[in-house]
Amino acid sequence: MKRDDRRQAIMDMLVRDGAVELDALAEHFIVSKMTIHRDLDDLEAAGVLRKIRGGATIEAGTQFESDFRFRAQQGLDAKTRMADAALALVEPGMNVIINDGSMAAVLGARLVEKRPLTVITNNAAVIDALKSEAGITLIALGGIYSAKYNAYFGMVTETALSVLRADIAFVSTPAISGTEVFHMDESVVRTKRAMMGAAVTSCLLANHARFGRTALHKLAELSDFDTIITDKTPAAPDEAPIARAGLALTIAA
Amino acid sequence: MKRDDRRQAIMDMLVRDGAVELDALAEHFIVSKMTIHRDLDDLEAAGVLRKIRGGATIEAGTQFESDFRFRAQQGLDAKTRMADAALALVEPGMNVIINDGSMAAVLGARLVEKRPLTVITNNAAVIDALKSEAGITLIALGGIYSAKYNAYFGMVTETALSVLRADIAFVSTPAISGTEVFHMDESVVRTKRAMMGAAVTSCLLANHARFGRTALHKLAELSDFDTIITDKTPAAPDEAPIARAGLALTIAA
DNA sequence: TATCAAAATCACAAAAATAATGTTGAAAAC
């Protein structure tokens, strides 16, 4: 087990239990306490947990899950399938908006398959991936860099979007409940809204586990989207309101 | 001597002589031919030289010299000294604007020495360098990515600058003639102007070889800048108008 | 065009450099 795997595992335990003990971790992973100290220090510096005497805790439940470093590796398979479905909505010559998130990063990197394209994004992973690609006009949305999301947000980002117009915006979310879409971070909500406002059509990307969750800020109604792409049929109680609202749901299985 | 130093040295030789021999390089650096092969392969992949049987050449006058990857290699020493002088103008807590260019990239990376700082830039090299630095609030200016300059330009960039205000802007230029500053590219000119407009004070960075040159578009008057930093005293005919205009010139020798 | 020597490439081994972890002891927290 490598360092990053161990840290990932620590985060998993933290999400499950809400807290971890330093001694227990050292014993469990068969490493010294100092190593666990360093893990917790770095994870704290990355802003995904809070170190306390003898261990660490996680604050608001869903917060860490949006950290790109920990999401990037997970469920790559499902992400690839969802990206396939999303790519079907893109035609060469379009102006495409891609938002933050690791799902969006996977999709963004694969946009080269549809070039020539103009890609507008605040997602640093997408910017890095498309920078050197011929046939892609890359418009980076500026803004304040957020290490947590590996993306740019804030007034600059929203101002930039206000002078742009795209054919389609791909927006992802960590929480869908009933017919409403949520996000825990206000500045992220504002940017996603601005993206939807700047695009003729909007597509929501959400893996099945995101259904039946809420977060502090309401981002939009499901009906604000033209298409919704997910990886598995959501549980019945989550799917019912969507069906009732008559929304099209693409299952990328 | 480390790998990158050796590659730097190879590029220097190439610039001076126009061509290098593989055997001679291996002997000179006291490494195996295989190592030189790998150096040349990688430099070729980076697009800064052309490998030929028995050595490598550089095609003067072609895109090499105008490519940022090539410019980034040159005169690092002078750039470091100029960066030192520029850093003296920065105090912790300031809002600093950094423009495109390899000189600016060197300066940008060293801004960590003055943190905490807010750094506003359209320079992709600076963005990459400061992204993960604690104590640096990084505001990326969005815009259309230009591979030639490794930076972002266009309406989005200018719009972003219009809602920002900084203490100081560092602007570099390829051409100064008389008391006027020039640049060959219109969108770059507009961005640099917007940067100067968004900052309380402006500092011009120009290596001595840039004096006595012109380019298509006039960027500004020298008097629009509060400080000018260069690496060597410019030739007398170039210096006279500056002295006459009563401008302060910092020579970072 | 057949041949040969030089050059280039490949695959793997060795060495160097870097990163990760462990240990110890002092400072800080409870």
Add this chain to the structure above:
DNA sequence: GTTTTCAACATTATTTTTGTGATTTTGATA
């Protein structure tokens, strides 16, 4: 007063860089 944390250094892993020799390719030349 004990436990926990932190810092400095030692040790161990891991990765990167370099070297070596076998093999293929290249270009000149008979």
